[in-house]
Amino acid sequence: MTIGSSPTEPLDLAVIGARTVGAVLARAWAGAGHRVTIGVRHPDAPEVAALAAELGAACTATTPAAAIAGATVVICAIPGSAMAGFVAEHAPALGGRIVIDATNDLSEGAHDPSAIGDLARLAPTALAYRAFNSVGWENLTNPMFGAVRADLFFAGPDGAGRGTVARLIADAGPRPVYVGAGDDAHRAVDALATLWFCLAFGQGWGRRLAFRALSAADG
């Protein structure tokens, strides 16, 4: 398992969860040439088999444990409320791998939408990143708004895994924007998800909504 991968070599990716976000990312990454293993509780379920068949040789479906075992990068796209259990069950296997938490725990009483805290506690050697959680899946499938490419903000350690996560965001479609490694950076990424919900649903903008950072480089 090589964490600091070469920028062109295909990556071995475990996509945990295959409904909406998992399927969108599996399609994008298989299309970009990566080897995608979908990890789900029921790998023979018709919708999972259909997705694996659609993606052909670039994709297989198996259990979460088997998917993680063969992966350099693990992407979590399951309900946020299931993440504490998932991390506890797979903590030893997640150690040493890049783990991207795309989940949001929106259940009543949840005080943290992300599982970054669970990962830090139970799998401290995992390189844990927060990404793909801040906008609806439609904006990953199509990140273009006219001529403007939407940004996707991510947080996590500045080191071996950062470039790989940025590459995976770019391969999915949006422009990757690194926010930082500390608590503030993680809170900022999660706040974007809150902003997305407020605008998309609270203010009626709808789900076709994403973000773009502007800087001096934009003129």
Ligand SMILES: NC(=O)c1ccc[n+]([C@@H]2O[C@H](COP(=O)([O-])OP(=O)(O)OC[C@H]3O[C@@H](n4cnc5c(N)ncnc54)[C@H](OP(=O)(O)O)[C@@H]3O)[C@@H](O)[C@H]2O)c1
């Ligand atoms: N939908 C969006 O636009 C969007 C955007 C950004 C982030 N997110 C976040 O991304 C995550 C995935 O969202 P989603 O809309 O794609 O689908 P979802 O309904 O939240 O998750 C479905 C997937 O998770 C699996 N799953 C459910 N419970 C599980 C458990 N206890 N352990 C392991 N796997 C389990 C399901 O497999 P089974 O068939 O086994 O149940 C299915 O493959 C969520 O946390 C969501 O908040 C969603």
